[in-house]
Amino acid sequence: MRDFSNAYLEILKGELAGLNLTRILDGEEFYNKQIVDSLLPYEQSKFFKAKLDKVGLLVDVGFGGGFPLVPLAWKEPKYSFVGFEGKRKKADAVALICERLNLDNVRPMHQRLEDVLMDRDCIVTFKAVGKIKDLLAKLFVPRGTKVTVFFYKGPGLDQLEDLSRISDWKQISDEFFDVPGTEKRRLMGFENVPRGTYIPEGLKKNLVNASDFL
Ligand SMILES: C[S@@+](CC[C@H](N)C(=O)[O-])C[C@H]1O[C@@H](n2cnc3c(N)ncnc32)[C@H](O)[C@@H]1O
Numbered sequence: 001m002r003d004f005s006n007a008y009l010e011i012l013k014g015e016l017a018g019l020n021l022t023r024i025l026d027g028e029e030f031y032n033k034q035i036v037d038s039l040l041p042y043e044q045s046k047f048f049k050a051k052l053d054k055v056g057l058l059v060d061v062g063f064g065g066g067f068p069l070v071p072l073a074w075k076e077p078k079y080s081f082v083g084f085e086g087k088r089k090k091a092d093a094v095a096l097i098c099e100r101l102n103l104d105n106v107r108p109m110h111q112r113l114e115d116v117l118m119d120r121d122c123i124v125t126f127k128a129v130g131k132i133k134d135l136l137a138k139l140f141v142p143r144g145t146k147v148t149v150f151f152y153k154g155p156g157l158d159q160l161e162d163l164s165r166i167s168d169w170k171q172i173s174d175e176f177f178d179v180p181g182t183e184k185r186r187l188m189g190f191e192n193v194p195r196g197t198y199i200p201e202g203l204k205k206n207l208v209n210a211s212d213f214l
Helices: 002-013 027-044 048-055 069-075 088-100 132-137
Strands: 057-061 080-085 106-110 122-127 147-153 169-177 185-192
Touching: 002 027, 002 069, 002 088, 027 048, 027 069, 027 147, 027 169, 027 185, 048 122, 048 147, 048 185, 057 069, 069 080, 069 088, 069 106, 080 088, 088 106, 132 147, 132 185, 147 169
Parallel strands: 057 080, 057 122, 080 106, 122 147
Antiparallel strands: 147 185, 169 185
8 A cells, every 4th residue: 555655646746746636745644644544434434345345336526636536446456436527637637647557447537527417326435525415416316326425524524514404315324534644534425315316407418427437
């Protein structure tokens, strides 16, 4: 894991220097705050790994400099990983990082969440992208498809977000983890209701299928 972290940081500081993909450029800090923080909730959660073992497909939205997308793809070479990132510059940079790290199970795409129909059973992750309620409202799932979402959050979630009246999704988990050198990490999971989620009529025909990216 240390070797993976060092190789990742070397690319960020070398070939991609100047892109500002992460502000954390110290080796130890990068290891804890980016690599361990991406992987530890996955490894220690009672739900996350078990769910991925079932579906074998994870979609990380808003991966920025590649987190948690790239460490998870490195950790689980037998599963498929897709990333959606709204900024092209970041998506292209992370595609290059994956190439340099020889990861062939991950596709970092330039794509906004709200333009996609999640037409495959999968896990979706969000780390530091936005508020739970807002993001769930932009996650479009058709009837009969099951999407499990995990939000990487901080300990102040209750003070910062309103989790009441979230429609079409039910909360399935709420776990806390100690990540060295960071504030406590909270991982909260949701699953869509079987009838699917509300998709505004005008949007339906313009959505692209997540399965097109596999
Ligand atoms: C603060 S960064 C977090 C990056 C990474 N997940 C991490 O934890 O280091 C949030 C990222 O989400 C992306 N983003 C925000 N809204 C998005 C959307 N609706 N669809 C795709 N990407 C989005 C932004 O472009 C930005 O790169």
